[in-house]
Amino acid sequence: MIRVRIGTLGAARITPSALIKPAKLVPGVEVAAVAARDRSRAEAFAAKHAIPVVHESYEALIADPSIDAVYNPLPNARHAEWTLRALEAGKHVLCEKPLASNESEARSVAEAADKHGLVVMEAFHYRYHPLADRMVSIVGELGEIKQIETWLCFPLPRFSDIRYSLPLSGGALMDAGCYAVHLARLLGGGEPTVRAARALLRSPGVDRAMSASLEFPSGATGRVNASLWSSQLLKISARVVGSRGQMRVFNFIAPQAFHRLSYTVDGVTKRERVAGEATYTYQLRAFVSAVETGEGNLTPPSDSIANMAVIDEIYRKAGLAPRGTI
Template structure:
């Protein structure tokens, strides 16, 4: 009972956090668009942050913006994105627009002197990423702050997980992200090519990011990549599901399987193959390390291999668990297995495991709240937790996505016309 009470209390506080008294000099954030991600991405996290005020919003439909502002207690509604960006009272912009609009409106916000928290994926392709993240606006001692919002990376779970092994020892990684069919309609912006849609540009971006983080390097080769196309009548340039195998410089292999319209997996497949699939709905990744061998003085051997399974690495504030499985084999002088031992440990990390300067948090903080803390610290010139998504990281992320699309035979997502007109 105590476990359930603590779980529900922590989860409730995540979604209904205490409202902090705002400090003088708090950052005033404007939201571009009335996106569904905005409440959890910025509005709720900002409530508990004493240095953040969500002050304004603008949307293509002014009536939608007004309704959004009323629902979430946002005081200012601008008629256009340009009006919001030009507002001198706004310090920062949160950009959750469709992927294909990220480049244009982020550049405009930066040129207006605003710091930007940019939803992932940062832009449509690597060409846009290089143009954006290497822009002259970021040169100099008082450069603006731009962050690609890979929120899961800021949570103590992910950062603690990466300390459990050495990247050079990783042999295999498998990432499975799936969402049951019907959550997003097939005409959703996620599946429109002109808006840089596709599963790899949504759930797939997390899979790509996570394997890059685990190997701490870029892939040496894409061994294979395939996709399940959208059904007839929908955008054939978009992937409904994506599957890829990457080879890394240390000889390790990563497999990703990502599906935004998962079906089947039940008894009587002839009847149930099109039913939305609930099984495997928690994003899960598995990491297998290379076995290590110790020889004893009598010539026998002991082989040890570890495997880590991270359940719900993308949304650990709701629920997560790390399974640490260890297999130990004892071999006799002839090399035969004389004994096998299997051990398993479980780990959960909702806050920083050790007190460290700059690392602030609460067990109920969401990934987005930890991310917002890091963003504010960077804007304010403070060290913070030390977790960040560096510009080159965002560029390499898009390079890997582009290369994966090419391998599948699908086109790279289209480049914004603003690339040539906005400097």
């Protein structure tokens, strides 16, 4: 029995991993429609992935009365716009991160979701894997937290990619760094103040790498590191130091593929592997639960507002304008 019918905006490269494959594993879900700017591309995508309906436009898809929810993997600058349109049409939304170009846009989405009583989930898929909760649990064993550092760095030398486009709200901090900021906030247990930031630019206003120093309400210091192109080619990690020990994690983004988790408490070191399904499967299952029961949304717009507030301030501290404000 199909309980949640989802329409996808566009035929983005991430959609098969983030939506199509998980929908085959989560009972009651159907990817029922697709729309793209190029109809032929939408038709090819629909044929490849057995999607029954191709709409002429994004507007037609969100107006389809048979669709319960919308998946929004459009470029960053279109996230808030089309999420708001979907909410106005009465649809729940699973939106790729970052939810918006800046804090103000995130607030607009939160207000609309509250107004219409609909679910908006920002697709920080790692948060739904058991590894995320295990990291939080271990941090609780480390005593007084002194330092938190997160990295999400990977090479993207294809400089024509939209992730380097200022009009489309690109930049390393927006793409990779939003994860690093999100995880630092999760492990820090509070909302940090940005003390300093430094950007390496690909083009005027567009960061190819970003690092920032944070301070948490507890007094712990933090650092986030993001890169699409820098000397740090690949690092997807976290490190937390406390008065009783420390924790290190490698590959918190896709732990189902491979990850390392080690921690030392009171001089005793342990290593663990946290078993589980793909992060995207957990995320889609949680989205369906939130739609049906109102429970399970760990990344609602209120969390998005806090994350974007930190991102905006990092840009300011680095001497750059927050995205969508130029």
